[in-house]
Amino acid sequence: MPPSVSAARPSTRLRSSSLADLRRRIGAIERPVFTTAATARTLPVGIEAIDAHLPGGGLPLGCLHEIIGRDAGAGAGFCVALLGKLVACRGGIVLWCMHLASVHEAGGLYAPGLAAGGLNPERLIVVRAAKAIDVLWAMEEGLRGDRLAAVLGEVRKIDLRASRRLQLAAEASGTSAFLLRPSSAEEGSPPTASVTRWRLAAAPAPVGPFSPFDRTRWHAELLRCRGGRPGGAWVLEWDHETGDLGLAADLCDRPVVPSDALMAI
Amino acid sequence: MAVNHAARDGGIFPGLLHADARALISDLRVIDADPVVDAKALALLADWCGRYTPWTAVDGVDGLWLDIAGCAHLFDGEAALADDIEERLRGLGFAARVGLADSPGGAWAAARFLADEKKLIAVGGTRLALAGLPSAALRLPIDIVEGLDRMGLGRIDDLLACPRAPLIARFGLLLGERIDRALDRVTEPISPRRPAPCWRTRLGFPEPLCRESDIAAVVRRLIDRLCTRLALDQRGVRRLELVLYLVDGKTHRVAVGTSQPERDPKHLMRLLSEHLEAFDPGFGVEVAVLAAPLTEPLGAAQLTMAVTLEGQGQLADDAALAAAIGRLVDSLSNRLGAGNVSRFAARESHVPERAVYLRPALEASLDTGAIGKANPQRSLRLFSHPEPVEAVALVLDDPPVLFRWRRRAHRIVHADGPERISPEWWRHEKRGVAPRDYYRVEDSEGRRFWLYREGPYQPEARPRWFLHGLFA
Numbered sequence: 001m002p003p004s005v006s007a008a009r010p011s012t013r014l015r016s017s018s019l020a021d022l023r024r025r026i027g028a029i030e031r032p033v034f035t036t037a038a039t040a041r042t043l044p045v046g047i048e049a050i051d052a053h054l055p056g057g058g059l060p061l062g063c064l065h066e067i068i069g070r071d072a073g074a075g076a077g078f079c080v081a082l083l084g085k086l087v088a089c090r091g092g093i094v095l096w097c098m099h100l101a102s103v104h105e106a107g108g109l110y111a112p113g114l115a116a117g118g119l120n121p122e123r124l125i126v127v128r129a130a131k132a133i134d135v136l137w138a139m140e141e142g143l144r145g146d147r148l149a150a151v152l153g154e155v156r157k158i159d160l161r162a163s164r165r166l167q168l169a170a171e172a173s174g175t176s177a178f179l180l181r182p183s184s185a186e187e188g189s190p191p192t193a194s195v196t197r198w199r200l201a202a203a204p205a206p207v208g209p210f211s212p213f214d215r216t217r218w219h220a221e222l223l224r225c226r227g228g229r230p231g232g233a234w235v236l237e238w239d240h241e242t243g244d245l246g247l248a249a250d251l252c253d254r255p256v257v258p259s260d261a262l263m264a265i
Numbered sequence: 266m267a268v269n270h271a272a273r274d275g276g277i278f279p280g281l282l283h284a285d286a287r288a289l290i291s292d293l294r295v296i297d298a299d300p301v302v303d304a305k306a307l308a309l310l311a312d313w314c315g316r317y318t319p320w321t322a323v324d325g326v327d328g329l330w331l332d333i334a335g336c337a338h339l340f341d342g343e344a345a346l347a348d349d350i351e352e353r354l355r356g357l358g359f360a361a362r363v364g365l366a367d368s369p370g371g372a373w374a375a376a377r378f379l380a381d382e383k384k385l386i387a388v389g390g391t392r393l394a395l396a397g398l399p400s401a402a403l404r405l406p407i408d409i410v411e412g413l414d415r416m417g418l419g420r421i422d423d424l425l426a427c428p429r430a431p432l433i434a435r436f437g438l439l440l441g442e443r444i445d446r447a448l449d450r451v452t453e454p455i456s457p458r459r460p461a462p463c464w465r466t467r468l469g470f471p472e473p474l475c476r477e478s479d480i481a482a483v484v485r486r487l488i489d490r491l492c493t494r495l496a497l498d499q500r501g502v503r504r505l506e507l508v509l510y511l512v513d514g515k516t517h518r519v520a521v522g523t524s525q526p527e528r529d530p531k532h533l534m535r536l537l538s539e540h541l542e543a544f545d546p547g548f549g550v551e552v553a554v555l556a557a558p559l560t561e562p563l564g565a566a567q568l569t570m571a572v573t574l575e576g577q578g579q580l581a582d583d584a585a586l587a588a589a590i591g592r593l594v595d596s597l598s599n600r601l602g603a604g605n606v607s608r609f610a611a612r613e614s615h616v617p618e619r620a621v622y623l624r625p626a627l628e629a630s631l632d633t634g635a636i637g638k639a640n641p642q643r644s645l646r647l648f649s650h651p652e653p654v655e656a657v658a659l660v661l662d663d664p665p666v667l668f669r670w671r672r673r674a675h676r677i678v679h680a681d682g683p684e685r686i687s688p689e690w691w692r693h694e695k696r697g698v699a700p701r702d703y704y705r706v707e708d709s710e711g712r713r714f715w716l717y718r719e720g721p722y723q724p725e726a727r728p729r730w731f732l733h734g735l736f737a
Contacts (some may be wrong), residue, residue, distance in 0.1 A: 003574040071710075073735040092586075108646065108648075109645070110621065113646070115638060116641040123611045126608070127601065128605045128607075129605065130363055146541060147586060147593060193555070202713070
């Protein structure tokens with residue numbers, strides 16, 4: 001600990017103010033710009049613990065987000081929940097681009113399940129491509145011009161250059177882009193230019209009086225977040241009845257009610 | 266069965282035996298005839314003649330029909346057109362004779378039997394021009410021609426002088442029909458090889474174009490011209506076809522389709538330029554023809570593009586957005602194939618894989634109606650072919666406790682079901698398919714699967730289990 005910090009208070013204030021100033025200046029240079037309220041368009045996830053980690057209090061729109069699914073269903077389910085929220089806020093159509101390899105691996109999309117996951121299947125255009133390069137091309141086409149709500153692509157391999165192109169296209173048009181990748185993509189893959197990076201895995205359902213299939217649980221980790229605080233891990237719960245995404249809360253014992261209160265009733 | 270001029274001068278004609286021909290000319294070159302290849306070449310030539318008129322057809326083994334009604338003015342007159350065809354065909358290596366008349370029969374006779382100066386028969390002059398020709402000029406079979414020769418009716422004017430009824434009684438109706446067709450008393454329909462669109466623009470160049478930028482500029486000009494003509498008639502393009510005629514006789518065809526009637530030159534240019542990227546002009550492009558085989562009415566108000574009109578609010582936004590999404594679907598479909606860009610559509614069925622299907626987005630309108638309410642009993646992802654798994658169930662009607670899929674074992678902790686889905690007995694081809702008992706299962710790590718057992722319990726057979734889908 002340098003001696004000057006404990007000695008003089010004005011220099012501490014000076015340092016913290018200059019730190020804040022430095023942060024602001026770096027934020028202004030960085031792309032995308034997060035600091036000014038006018039340019040920060042975000043989608044609040046609806047969970048305070050997660051929104052605190054994200055810049056601007058929500059998932060930034062008009063950027064590239066990457067979701068790595070350790071289990072095929074978990075990654076897709078989280079994406080569907082996010083897209084459902086996005087479409088509910090802004091309306092519009094979503095483009096879902098699938099590689100044929102991912103169709104063989106995890107199956108195609110099924111409309112009633114999509115609706116149960118929170119996304120109206122009428123708002124989806126599904127594109128299937130035989131080659132990964134065609135999937136990326138389709139994503140770029142969708143990001144051109146402000147006509148779609150979001151674009152999602154299921155790819156296994158993507159390099160820094162291609163992801164940078166997608167990020168620039170998303171910024172230029174203001175349409176959000178999502179990349180859904182299988183877990184095998186994590187090891188040994190080059191870094192990508194995404195603004196946030198999530199890892200999703202399935203979590204066991206809670207034991208309790210309710211049917212375990214009423215709710216779906218995922219382990220979510222925020223691996224990377226530009227402009228925010230990465231490194232959070234949560235257990236998310238999706239409720240089919242209400243269509244809400246929330247933090248999983250286990251049932252616990254109620255506090256003991258004092259006996260005189262009971263007598264009053 | 267053809268000879269060239271030199272051989273004909275030496276006395277050889279089609280039908281002569283090889284040995285006799287060799288006797289006449291010792292160093293004769295003989296090539297085997299290949300009718301299939303010849304037919305293909307003739308078809309290609311008919312396509313190449315599309316640069317003159319869209320109405321072309323193949324005639325027999327050595328002829329072409331071209332209907333040039335309304336096209337002659339583009340070439341400064343019929344005579345110039347005929348000369349142009351002959352010259353270009355000669356340049357391609359064919360010895361060609363061109364005949365022009367009011368009727369196909371007259372033109373056939375003119376091409377094969379008239380001397381050079383009189384090949385182009387003026388309007389109404391068919392009878393006079395054909396008068397001196399032999400009867401074979403009427404496209405009659407060889408036995409009728411011989412019969413007419415024997416009767417002394419070797420020339421057409423002799424034939425025309427005779428009363429019709431006895432001739433037909435002797436030789437049949439074909440004779441009368443051919444005479445009428447040749448003299449244009451009865452129209453003879455010629456089916457074109459390709460349907461002739463009524464929206465068509467054409468550009469010919471004095472020098473062949475080789476550069477990509479030049480060809481792109483030409484295509485853009487053609488599109489602009491076509492769009493201005495369509496705007497006058499308030500129509501939009503649904504299918505567009507570009508044909509490029511190359512110097513060496515080849516043609517290159519590019520076809521694109523759109524989901525909504527389009528009249529925006531920029532969008533159509535983008536759709537076409539994708540296909541032109543990989544095009545190799547070879548020795549050059551001589552003629553470019555742009556045609557719209559399918560058009561639909563398109564009012565002027567729908568061309569609002571990306572402009573949102575103030576005060577009109579939601580309606581204008583929706584129309585502009587729908588048009589923009591239609592263009593996106595067009596460019597995706599044209600590159601990836603119309604079957605690969607799709608939207609969900611519902612079917613009246615309770616069988617999971619049939620209840621919902623993917624319909625090409627080019628066909629579907631944006632509002633498809635009720636696609637299926639949320640059903641948490643259905644998985645998020647569905648395999649189009651259910652994957653067989655090995656499952657172990659303690660009691661036969663119970664869900665399994667353990668199953669193995671893709672060489673991984675999953676121990677089941679929670680299960681829900683069964684939901685019995687029977688096949689549709691009213692679909693005849695599905696009789697004999699067993700009903701399925703579906704279970705929602707969750708394994709020890711929280712992954713959820715949609716399994717089914719096929720068929721009711723049978724004491725002697727092992728039950729077959731399949732994985733149909735994955736839950737979120």
